[in-house]
Amino acid sequence: MTDRSKIVNRKAKIENPIWIDLHTHSTFSDGSMTPTELVAAARAAGLAAIALTDHDTCDGLSEFLAAGKGSEVETLAGVEVSLEFGGRTVHMLGYGINTAHGRLRETLSRLVEGRNKRNTRIVQKLQLLGISIELNEVQAIAGEQIVGRPHFAQVLIQKGVVGSFDEAFDRYLARGRPAYFERFRLSPEEAIHLIAEAGGMAVLAHPYYMGMASDLIASTLTRLKAAGLVGIEAYYPEHTEGQTRLYVEMAQRFDLLVTGGSDFHGTIKPNIALGWGRGSLRVPYVLFERLRKALLRRGKNGLVGQHSGSKHQVSGFKSQVSGEDLP
Numbered sequence: 001m002t003d004r005s006k007i008v009n010r011k012a013k014i015e016n017p018i019w020i021d022l023h024t025h026s027t028f029s030d031g032s033m034t035p036t037e038l039v040a041a042a043r044a045a046g047l048a049a050i051a052l053t054d055h056d057t058c059d060g061l062s063e064f065l066a067a068g069k070g071s072e073v074e075t076l077a078g079v080e081v082s083l084e085f086g087g088r089t090v091h092m093l094g095y096g097i098n099t100a101h102g103r104l105r106e107t108l109s110r111l112v113e114g115r116n117k118r119n120t121r122i123v124q125k126l127q128l129l130g131i132s133i134e135l136n137e138v139q140a141i142a143g144e145q146i147v148g149r150p151h152f153a154q155v156l157i158q159k160g161v162v163g164s165f166d167e168a169f170d171r172y173l174a175r176g177r178p179a180y181f182e183r184f185r186l187s188p189e190e191a192i193h194l195i196a197e198a199g200g201m202a203v204l205a206h207p208y209y210m211g212m213a214s215d216l217i218a219s220t221l222t223r224l225k226a227a228g229l230v231g232i233e234a235y236y237p238e239h240t241e242g243q244t245r246l247y248v249e250m251a252q253r254f255d256l257l258v259t260g261g262s263d264f265h266g267t268i269k270p271n272i273a274l275g276w277g278r279g280s281l282r283v284p285y286v287l288f289e290r291l292r293k294a295l296l297r298r299g300k301n302g303l304v305g306q307h308s309g310s311k312h313q314v315s316g317f318k319s320q321v322s323g324e325d326l327p
């Protein structure tokens, strides 16, 4: 493809609004589609670009990027890292990561191992408290989802041990309660630095999850921006129009990129459609272009965030962003 045709192509894309989805899950975490099926589904949904952002793993990304090479859909490597922030679980998206990065892979597998070990320990703790519970009962509730404390709560409700979700947490599962088990978690700063070190850009996922008032979000963004946060996921199916507006405004105020996605899990979250969320989600292609430009700029500068110790080469992420040839 010549440079000129590339320009014409891009122009056509801008004139005919086209949409993207930068938040999806595959069978490598808790989605129901393989990475290859996801790329095909994105094409069928008329999307121009998608990112795969499995929970705490980049194992699906080589298949995903390979599928993207043979498709009109542009593919971007991503990951969704769970972390601990003020006693809550927060998710950080990392885009354009080098999937072979040793420390990233190592840290992600520690996160997954930590979660598995945690589940066994919670079962043991509940058994010691006289509750008859087995891990496979919890796994049965979780189905193809990643087992988490909410699934333990559901089992405890089913067994009549507690009357509600809140009671399950208040009596057993919350931090400081008898069945709580501390596991290996990253801080927001550690997650941001890790993503940057692996050549990627950190984006705060679905900020409404943090359940914060806007002044607290602002102070949180100040802290995260100082650590190297690059963007905020303003477009998300659970965000109200008001929240989306607020997060877009916050992005402007803090000089952050805006991203968006459906958090598609296939049949595991059947009410969420790839690209369209609950039907009204529209994530414009221009956001993908801005993200890609920022990734390229970073690569060209040989810089990763503000961390001078990190090394990154243009070729390191060229392979992560497929579709059109990059300039």
Ligand SMILES: [Zn+2]
Pocket (backbone or CB within 6 Å): 080, 091, 205, 206
């Ligand atoms: Zn998430």
Ligand SMILES: [Zn+2]
Pocket (backbone or CB within 6 Å): 023, 024, 025, 053, 080, 263
């Ligand atoms: Zn997700």
